[in-house]
Amino acid sequence: EAGVAQSPRYKIIEKRQSVAFWCNPISGHATLYWYQQILGQGPKLLIQFQNNGVVDDSQLPKDRFSAERLKGVDSTLKIQPAKLEDSAVYLCASSLERGTFIRDGYTFGSGTRLTVV
Amino acid sequence: GIQVEQSPPDLILQEGANSTLRCNFSDSVNNLQWFHQNPWGQLINLFYIPSGTKQNGRLSATTVATERYSLLYISSSQTTDSGVYFCAVDRWGQNFVFGPGTRLSVLP
Numbered sequence: 012e013a014g015v016a017q018s019p020r021y022k023i024i025e026k027r028q029s030v031a032f033w034c035n036p037i038s039g040h041a042t043l044y045w046y047q048q049i050l051g052q053g054p055k056l057l058i059q060f061q062n063n064g065v066v067d068d069s070q071l072p073k074d075r076f077s078a079e080r081l082k083g084v085d086s087t088l089k090i091q092p093a094k095l096e097d098s099a100v101y102l103c104a105s106s107l108e109r110g111t112f113i114r115d116g117y118t119f120g121s122g123t124r125l126t127v128v
Numbered sequence: 129g130i131q132v133e134q135s136p137p138d139l140i141l142q143e144g145a146n147s148t149l150r151c152n153f154s155d156s157v158n159n160l161q162w163f164h165q166n167p168w169g170q171l172i173n174l175f176y177i178p179s180g181t182k183q184n185g186r187l188s189a190t191t192v193a194t195e196r197y198s199l200l201y202i203s204s205s206q207t208t209d210s211g212v213y214f215c216a217v218d219r220w221g222q223n224f225v226f227g228p229g230t231r232l233s234v235l236p
Contacts, residue, residue, distance in 0.1 A: 051228075052228060052229075053132075053214050053216070053226030053227055053228050053229050054171070054214075054226050055226070056223050056224060059223060067223050100169060102171070117173070118173075119170070119171040121168070121169060121170055122169050122170075124169070
């Protein structure tokens with residue numbers, strides 16, 4: 012079974028530029044999550060999709076971050092404009108449906124490491 | 129929201145040693161999960177353990193839900209055990225909250 016695919020693997024941009032990350036979840040997984048992991052911290056949930064609808068985006072900085080999941084499969088996370096404090100690893104995860112990790116096959120991708128200079 | 133603490137923040141072991149990692153949480157939880165994040169950043173499920181004890185090879189975990197803590201035991205540690213160990217919890221109707229992690233370094 013293929014895992015959660017993310018691209019790019021690394022990205023370096025200047026502050027005030029825009030950037031986009033892509034995630035392809037495991038086939039058949041209805042729920043998709045984007046996490047932000049700042050160096051030295053645990054992952055923090057940014058947004059959760061159930062199919063193509065947003066379930067939870069309470070921690071998404073909506074003035075600069077946006078995300079979409081067209082057709083309920085792939086998802087894109089965008090930052091515009093980027094700030095220095097956005098430097099982090101952006102992780103995508105998917106699960107069969109909202110629920111616990113193992114029972115629903117919750118799986119993380121390898122992440123995109125963003126550096127804002 | 130629920131608070132998750134982990135201790136110790138850093139741990140250095142010689143290969144072959146045993147260790148215990150602790151996760152405390154501030155309120156009752158529906159689910160608790162232990163993850164290992166390897167040096168390449170990949171998060172790997174270790175245990176789903178909202179209560180009770182589980183073992184998988186050299187790793188075992190115990191959660192005492194009534195006292196709001198979980199322990200992860202690593203026996204006969206190997207260099208491949210190095211990385212960061214996270215516990216994550218969720219409450220009914222809420223999303224997952226990760227602890228700050230324990231960074232483990234196993235020296236050859």
